[in-house]
Amino acid sequence: MNFVFFGGEPLAVPVLNKLKENNLIPSLIVCNPDRRSGRGQKLTSPPAKIWAEAEGIEVFQPTSYKDDSVKEKLSETDWELFVVVAYNFILPAWLLEIPQKGVLNVHPSLLPKLRGASPIRTAILNNLPDDVGVTIMLMDKEMDHGPILEQEQLILHEKNWPLAGDELDKILADLGGELLSEVIQAWVHDELSQQEQDHSMATYCSKLDKAQAELNINPQKLPSGREATKILHTVYAFSGIGDTYFIHNGKRVKIKKASLTEGGSLLLQRVVPEGKKEIDFTDYLKTYGSAK
Numbered sequence: 001m002n003f004v005f006f007g008g009e010p011l012a013v014p015v016l017n018k019l020k021e022n023n024l025i026p027s028l029i030v031c032n033p034d035r036r037s038g039r040g041q042k043l044t045s046p047p048a049k050i051w052a053e054a055e056g057i058e059v060f061q062p063t064s065y066k067d068d069s070v071k072e073k074l075s076e077t078d079w080e081l082f083v084v085v086a087y088n089f090i091l092p093a094w095l096l097e098i099p100q101k102g103v104l105n106v107h108p109s110l111l112p113k114l115r116g117a118s119p120i121r122t123a124i125l126n127n128l129p130d131d132v133g134v135t136i137m138l139m140d141k142e143m144d145h146g147p148i149l150e151q152e153q154l155i156l157h158e159k160n161w162p163l164a165g166d167e168l169d170k171i172l173a174d175l176g177g178e179l180l181s182e183v184i185q186a187w188v189h190d191e192l193s194q195q196e197q198d199h200s201m202a203t204y205c206s207k208l209d210k211a212q213a214e215l216n217i218n219p220q221k222l223p224s225g226r227e228a229t230k231i232l233h234t235v236y237a238f239s240g241i242g243d244t245y246f247i248h249n250g251k252r253v254k255i256k257k258a259s260l261t262e263g264g265s266l267l268l269q270r271v272v273p274e275g276k277k278e279i280d281f282t283d284y285l286k287t288y289g290s291a292k
Contacts, residue, residue: 001188003081003099004074005048006030010166010240011086011173012048015106018177024184026057027077032088033061065092074098080188083180084139093141101188103139106176108169110151111135112202115144120169122205124162125212125237127229131203132156132168134176136183138194147194150183162233166240213238215255217246219268219281220289228266232258243272249288251275 005016005026012031019025031048038044045053052059062070075098082103084091096103109119113131116122123132133153140146152175156163163171186192215231217223223231235244235258245254256278257270268281273288 001080001184002027002077003083003184004028004030004079006082006084006087006091007048008032008086008088009047010169011106011108011176012046013051014170014173015085015177015180016048016051018174019181019184020055022178022181024181025055026083028058028060030060030062030074030087033063062089065089065095071095081184083184085176085180091139096139096141104149104180104183104187105137105139105144105146106180107135107137107144108172108176109133109135110153111137111144111148112197112199114205115202116205117207118205120172121165121208121237121241124165124168125208125233127162127233129156129161132172134172134179136176136179137197145197145199147196149187149192149194150179152179162236164236164239169240208237208241210242213242213244215244215246217248217266219246219248219253219285222266222268224263224265228260228264231266232260251288253284 001024003026005028007016007029008031029048029052032046034043034045036043049059049061060073064070071094074095079099081101082095082099084103084105107119109123110131110133114122123129133151135151136149137144138146138149154172154175183192212234215234217231222228235255238244243254243256245252251274253274254272255268256272259267259269261267270278271281271284272278273284
């Protein structure tokens, strides 16, 4: 099958792995530009590019879709299908008209719930386990608005909720990759029907605000009840994308691992004091617990 894969982090590579397992290899992978990162500001390739190069697949990294050369590049081949997974760019209307079978999108929520930029993390933050799942949709000109081809809810046992954000990313990417593999085969052979979304039921989310990562915590008197639950969901929502933190004795302390006790109190387990290595929270209290 002659198709293009547009992908970004953190879902692209797990989905590509599932496609490969199902013998669906894109002819072209479109991904984010290389960016400078780390202390040395070394130019670093995105994971999707590294995956593509390992598989011997052509890579295209446009910096803007207002450049006519991008349209020319994507239009020069007779493509059957485009697939979009967590890609950072807003795609223009002209792009939707290029492939014969349109543009499929893997969206990690049960549309029309949680349209927008951060459905996985928002579901954790706002305690919405019933909205967790994957939708394969046919893209149209509006955001997460197109008809649904298939979707699957992730059934979560109460004792396993919430999941850490980076863990849920991987689970939904794998689920999405499997579902996408099934849908691609059926869609190109005209074996699937479209179902319009119930737009009156739509909810929306945006990227998490970094200001939400700062928690009002007294490490010597941790909260319980609803406040503890809210904090735990915030910790899990930010896991892997910057982490939550609290300020103690004028220093920032990152939270790496937390849970609730049987009585519903917040339990901090692993933290990173500013400028120090990760340690157990009990050791943190022994060393830094007293107020100054």
